[in-house]
Amino acid sequence: MxxxxxxxxxxxxxxxxxxxxxxxxxxxxxxxxxxxxxxxxxxxxxxxxxxxxxxxxxxxxxxxxxxxxxxxxxxxxxxxxxxxxxxxxxxxxxxxxxxxxxYSDYVLPRPAEIHGFLTTCASRRIHRGSMIALTVLMPQAGDTVKFIGVGHSKQGKHSTVYANITSALHYDNGRSMILSVNSIITWALKLPDAVEANIVDIDYFSLEYDGSVRTFYIMNDSDWMLFGFRNIFNAREFIDVVGYVKNKTLVSRSMAVASGHAMHYNQSTERTYEVTTAALPIAEARAFDHLLNSRTTELYTADIASKILITDHTCEIDNDDESIASVKFTFRFTDQRPHLMPDEIQPILPSGGIFAEQFTFPFA
CATH class of the missing domain: 2.60.40 (Immunoglobulin-like)
Structure with a gap:
């Protein structure tokens, strides 16, 4: 035998x-x-x-x-x-x-039919200054990614531009490439179709590879956060989060009395951030399931990636026509000491918003 x-x-x-x-x-x-x-x-x-x-x-x-x-x-x-x-x-x-x-954290409905991009999020809202990650299942030499972009001229007329991106996929063992949104927009505006149509900005674009399509809608929100994580295929993924942030600080310490004087010792500070997202499209809300499930999560601030832990979350998505999809989660940095946030992210933290603006007393 x-x-x-x-x-x-x-x-x-x-x-x-x-x-x-x-x-x-x-x-x-x-x-x-x-x-x-x-x-x-x-x-x-x-x-x-x-x-x-x-x-x-x-x-x-x-x-x-x-x-x-x-x-x-x-x-x-x-x-x-x-x-x-x-x-x-x-x-x-x-x-x-x-x-x-x-690699697959989830049971797939038709595992033998997986192809193209390793993601379950076919569309995503992005911002200038953000990043996108494209990870493919089976890269081949001379791979081509088809680019389709829609932009507008100064007169508001919309036009479509087409191009093929032929590039050796790099990073993550030859299966991924990470692109900045700004670089994509700059490159697209220089394409012959864009120059001929006098396109001044790109509104959204799609990328197609091996029959798989991802679409990215460029938003103009002034304040947002960029999170990086590993999705269910252990592939790099990014998500832009628009919403509200609550900062919570907990100082833990012990007290002792020596020579008639009280003093603190064993002091530690824990700072957490509670995020409540703005209304989400259902397709994008499902992507948060992968963010919360990820074993590796990062917050990008001023081009610096800081490792974080998501310590609590509420992710309940339903088909109720009377409610909008929203996700709430709490995160902290992995370092023992609290972080000082850079100026670029300050507007979305507590003390930002209308109460930080100049005002006059209406009934003075």
Missing amino acids: ATEFLSTFSQFGGKPVPSYLLDSIEVRSDLDRVHLSITDASAPNGEIFANTYYPIGGYLQIEMLAAIIESHMRRHHYSVCDITISLGSRTDTEASLTLSIL
């Missing part, structure tokens, strides 16, 4: 297999003990896990391999990773299975 895999994932035909499908694999073997090894040829040490299992009646059901592989992929920022699972004795390999693994 030797040793063989009963779970081969042949239905994927060489395409990436979602990681959650490796929660349990079945093996048949006539060995008294089976040595399992998981290797990643691109990893510094090669082998990422090894263990010995004991078949019962010639069968093994090996659990929790998905958690081990996903932990490895998170550590190295992989969205897709090629791994080899080997079975046999400690000296001889009797069966091996090489798979391309797609």
Whole structure:
């Protein structure tokens, strides 16, 4: 009978297999003990896990391999990773299975049909000064991303511009590129179609790759925050948040009396920020589920990325026609000490708004 895999994932035909499908694999073997090894040829040490299992009646059901592989992929920022699972004795390999693994925190409705951009958010509102991340499933040499932009002239006439972006995708192991919104707008306004139509600004644009389309609407909100996170595919993602912020400061300390005088000691300060978003389109509200689920979250201020922890949240999206979608969450910086916010983000923090403006007493 030797040793063989009963779970081969042949239905994927060489395409990436979602990681959650490796929660349990079945093996048949006539060995008294089976040595399992998981290797990643691109990893510094090669082998990422090894263990010995004991078949019962010639069968093994090996659990929790998905958690081990996903932990490895998170550590190295992989969205897709090629791994080899080997079975046999400690000296001889009797069966091996090489798979391309797609990191996936969620169960997908049609996993074999995943293609194009690794995201579930097809549209997003963005701002000048923001960023977008594009991560693709299976990049190829000479990949082309189709750009379609809609802008307006000084007279208010709308025109559409088309272009192909041929670029070696970079960052995150060759699967992603990160672009600033300002650079996209500047580039688009220099395209021949834009110059011919006298376009002075871009209102929204779409990017298409391998049959997958993402659309970005450029907003003019004066105050907003930019959060970066890893989505359910462990791919870089950004989201612009417009809303209200409540700053909470908690000072914790002990008090003692020495020589007749009271004093404080063991003092620590914890500062949290409670964010309530403005009204959200349903498609964008669903993206917040990924932000709240992310194991890695950052706040971008003045081009500086600071790691944060989301400590509490309320994310309840329904189809009630009488209420609007909104999300509330609380975050803090991972550093033990509080952060002083730069001037660029001050308008959205408490003390900003109308009560910081000059005013006169109406009944003086």
